[in-house]
Amino acid sequence: MKKGDRDPAVETDFFNPYLDASNSSWLSIKDFKLEDSGLQITYKINQNQKKAIEDTALQLxxxxxxxxxxxxxxxxxxxxxxxxxxxxxxxxxxxxxxxxSVSKLNLDDDNWLKVLCTFIQEESPVSAEARKWLKKYCSISNRWVCFKNDVCGPGRGESLKAYLKDVGNDEEKSVYFLSDEQLSRKIVCISDEIDNVQLEDENDLNVFVPGVIDLSDCKDADFYVFDSQGCTGIRYKCIGCEHGVIVLKKDA
Structure with missing residues (x-):
């Protein structure tokens, strides 16, 4: 509707942003940041582009x-x-x-998406900053809850809800981070109830955890896994994490 009856096939001062492959590099990301109102992504027209591109982008x-x-x-x-x-x-x-995937499909209206994806995965300071904003926007972060007193690990058979209530917070989640006030004693509780993960091997197991998967500062933490019978009573250490799958090994 914005285009009206203008035909880019015959008008040299008007271009088709979907089909004019010669002008595929006219678009780029101007800004990518997180504000109070949400994620702000803005585009810009690259310098030294044809006037027709600027006029078309403005009109449409x-x-x-x-x-x-x-x-x-x-x-x-x-x-x-x-x-x-x-x-x-x-x-x-x-x-x-x-x-x-987008490049393989070769859709007409995908230039904006290609520019966005290219920008986010580039090796540049501004792209690295964008990934930091994305990480924050998607809540990929640890949630440590600190207590004044030392935090003890759960007992065998104790439910996650009962344990969290005992240490001072009974909000049940699939993953819960606990620590004393100095962060010297760290405990990560994992419940497999949501995805029905089977604990097949107590010495080495993989647990899929949706949502909270940034465990970069959990190398020195104790992990406890809860199943339908409550806490397994076994203390684990994290030896790896990829795509939300946490690899735990029984602590000696």
Whole structure:
């Protein structure tokens, strides 16, 4: 409707942003940051582009449209990012894979998405900053809850709800981080009830944890796993984490 009856096939001062491959590099990301109102993504027209591109983008309000598309796209992918990315490097891989899929499909209206994915997975300071904002936006972070007194580990058969209530917080989650006030005693509680993870081997096991998967500062933490019978009573150490799968090894 914004285009009206103008035909880019015959008018040299008007271009088709979907089909004019010669102008595929006219668009780039201007800003990518997290504000109180949410994730703010803005596009810009690269320098030294044809005047027809600027005029067309202005008339069709392309930059505003792309901004809205990008924000909605990230919102739609938020749970997937949170589920499969535990670090900024994995966010980079996530968008690299999306870019590969989009390029393979070769859709008409995908230039804004290609630009977005390319920007997020690039090796540059501004892209690295964008990945930090994405990590924060998707709530990929540890949730340490500190207590004044030393935090003791749960007992065998004790339910996660009972344990959290005993230490001072009975909000049940699939993963819960606990620590004393000095962060010298760290405990990570994992419940497998949501995804029905089977504990097949007590010495070495993989637990899929949705949502909270950044365990970068949990190397010195004690892990306890809860199943339908309560706490297994076994203390584990984290030996790896990838795509939300935490690899635990029985603590000697």
């Amino acid at each position: 309000e392309l930059l505003e449209r792309y901004r809205n598309k990008a924000s909605q796209f990230i919102l739609n992918e938020k749970n997937e990012i949170k589920k499969y990315c535990s670090s900024e490097d994995e966010i980079k891989i996530f968008f690299k894979n999306i870019l590969a």
